[in-house]
Amino acid sequence: MQSESKQLTSLEKMMGREHAQAICYSGYRDGQNPRLGIYPSYAEIKEDLLLLKNWSYLRVYDCSQHAETVLEVIKKENLNFVLMLGVDIAAEVSNPNCPWGADFSEEQLDQNRQANDEDIERLVALSRRYPEYVCSVSIGNEASVDWTDHMVPVERLVEFAKRIKSKIDVPVTFCENYVPWTNKLAPLVAELDFISIHTYPVWEYQSIENALEYTKQNYYSVQHCHPDVPIVITEAGWTTQSNGCGIEKWNASDALQAEYYQQLLSWTNSEKILTFVFEAFDEPWKGSDDPQEPEKHWGLFYVDRRPKLVLQNT
Template sequence: MEYRNAICYSGYREGQNPREGIYPTYQEIKEDLLILSHNWSALRLYDCGTHARLVLDVIRDEGLDFKVMLGADVAAEMNNPNCPWGAQFSEETLEKNRQHNKEEIDRLIELANAYPEVVGYVSVGNEASVEWTDHLISVEKLVEHVQKVKDNISQPVTFCENYVPWTYKLDALVEVIDFISLHTYPVWEYKTIDDALEYTKQNYRDVADRHPGKPVVITEAGWATASNGRGIEAWNASEELQAAYYDQLLQWTRDEKILTFVFEAFDEPWKGDNHPEEPEKHWGLFKVDRTPKLVMQSLYG
């Protein structure tokens, strides 16, 4: 896999929310991408809907130098009793989700073919097999999705997932994807900054050693800058810790030429619950008002 500076991008600002159908405008996305173009040349997107289409339009129409990993936003096709927050669905809902997923995979194919100069790789889903997921899909169905996509596009195909399932349950999927995409979050697993990079390296090695010969990239790695204590201890989330982890991660992945999509570009206030320090809202290298956090101030100050 060609090494590039890469980052996960979702452009939702204050008052915008994909669940409510309130999306960033063309001009807002253009502003974001001009900011990001100073330091990154690969973006990861998470769905094939309104937001993703506009991002692809902006990149093409403005002549920006980005390669995009385009992702399918898939929903639960089966209930997961291990999901900590419940997320149990009726059979009627699951059947609607299966139809949504079929249509989303079709959109993935459509966009990959419509923007071949922009879309460099595609993913058939995100965290849909990990033990705690609220949108569980069987490995067999993921394999079907991959095979359908590969039959209809020319770009490499992957699936993005927490590192753990790659070590024991996704062997059949590895057979059909072009490369493995893993997520690693030491701070979610109560690691301190002193242990964080070595933990990330071990996550990567565990997956790479399980699947020799298959390329492995990192499609999410990051550090939260605020927390109310839900899942991440408040003292272990700060701009200083984010900057330290980012610098260590970047040095290692550059030295090893491991394509790594940092999570994430901008804070997303629509995520999680209503608490202002809900950690899901605070992973951006930039604040929601687009001002740089500490990690970016030397480049954007």
């Protein structure tokens, strides 16, 4: 308990505010797509953030125009948010273990390395422009887990962390599935201010009956390996639709999302574990063209900004 108490105090000090609600935010609506450079407008992001007023921490995934507009809205509208800023790093090595393919030419990998270096510099620049609103930065997202299509070697992640810390005084983390934290990411942990884990029982064929216990096991497995390092959950949630690809159709619904959300928050609020719920709004641009693709349906709000069942009783 003493170790956990010290972690909490340290984390709160780093983040600049006490334990509060957190959510992943990506504001892409119908017809918008970051891969095509079609971003939400200032007015659309303002509308979103006003809907999210019950949360204090936001997490965004990159340093694109989307992230810049989010910070602009928070500042100009005097909204009570702080932001975890990220970088959308691309593959620097091919990964034969990726189920949907991640084999790249050396030319493409060289281009990706250059783009990643440029993204790190954008992260630094944006953090300097909005220091009062950026509470932490992440050097990447799911770039070391064995199934990723954007694998980046651990030594490069270490390099990114060191480079950022030499340029800005902002807590640095890396957002990743819980498994790599228990083995291959040990060299990176030494360079980070805190660990950020992802836990998705529904992707691992867990039912709602044991979902929370599975989430706890994921969290405590990482804590066991790194007992003196603060741990944040940067993604945890439940999809409301599935076409059966990766998640059974029966295991995706508004009711199951609402139940898992309530269980998750009851535990994490009790234990003061900062948890970014995945996610604010449904995102139709993600995944396959199948409208029931599970990647599209993790939002607590539908894409038209109507609240799902999970929010109707809160």
